[in-house]
Amino acid sequence: MALPMASSAKALAKELRGLREEPVEGFKIGLVDESNLYDWQVAIFGPPGTLYEGGYFKAHIRFPGDYPYSPPSFRFLCHLWHPNVYENGEVCISILHSPINDQQGGELPQERWNPTQTVRSVLMSVISLLNEPNTNSPANVDASVMFREWRERKNKRYEEYVKQQVQDSQKEAAKDGVIVPVTVEDYCVKTKAEPSESSIDISEFYEDEDMDFCGEDDD
Template structure:
């Protein structure tokens, strides 16, 4: 006598809990539809394998936020092929979200020879949200607060705010990166925006200097004093600050295995490919920060 086989349970007819998007089958489809932090992802229990759950959990790889991957690529690129005007490094090797920055004052400007230290703090959802930038070096500038925070549109969240006077295209968007931020800050040093000052007194001084065609030197004298003061930090950190265009316009390649490294050029990554020399620089440099006769 042939006994009928028991009917198999049909798991495909079960509905997902309310609030969960369904895409594909099982936990893989749910994760593809709505990624969660590693701490929030519960392991899927497979029938008959509950005894081996501790081993499965021990072998599981934690989910890495996409922001970490993006920051790792940016840091690697900027250290292997530095950009003129600044250097970057991690404050702590175990923290990709906290960078130390050194900005060099452009030659032929009042900031020439300056060594300005700053910090970049990245949010967990970078590059969809902008990082926070703050100067550690004391700065006297119309668009820099006493705290060192910089008032610049590229660091503002991508929201439509008609009262700010900024166009949405001027604000942060995910196509921006550390390079565009720091080059924008360097440009801002020589070209302040006096229409929305963060330091009113510095803005007034800058306007007097501009309107007097360089005869009123109160603003520039303060800048030069601050630049001279940064030499102490540069000497303490063992940094040679570029003072000529030839030094400022870096042309670098990936260090060979037997080559040494310096403070900002640590051979943090292994790469056998030699990078081509970078030939970008300020070919058409603005002279708005130059001395005027």
């Protein structure tokens, strides 16, 4: 008999099921370890029509034990030259900052994490951040300066950096056997994840086999 599931794990299991049934365009989602709901692996596809088109960027999302009351962390596993990504790959974005953390200057509490936020909203925020960096409080000052100069058409160094990263990431995609979408049509297709993508049976986490998923009532 499985052990009772913590409320945070129940919330994550529910979100994982939702993301597999209705995937977020531009992402592949999975678990690093099929027995651990607190450590997710993510692959981001660069949006067509942007500097990141054709890119394949792998990352980890780690969730705290009191999720969703505290935010997860999001870390790229590849080197990503971006104003809001630290050297170690950690993403600096308002939605991942606790509302009680006063060290993040210039952010309103409503811009930061709150328990109504979800993994889906984090993913959408990260994909938006790629193309629209926040240069007011950068994690990488040099990348921020370079981005502003590129936006002001002073030089193309930022564009060259990003294109090189995209080329490097495509080698990783080839190694993983992943076909990266490069058209809007392919990028925006939303289909249910195939069962073979994960062997996890979320119902195994529950002690009561008759209990509906996460205690939800049938419609």
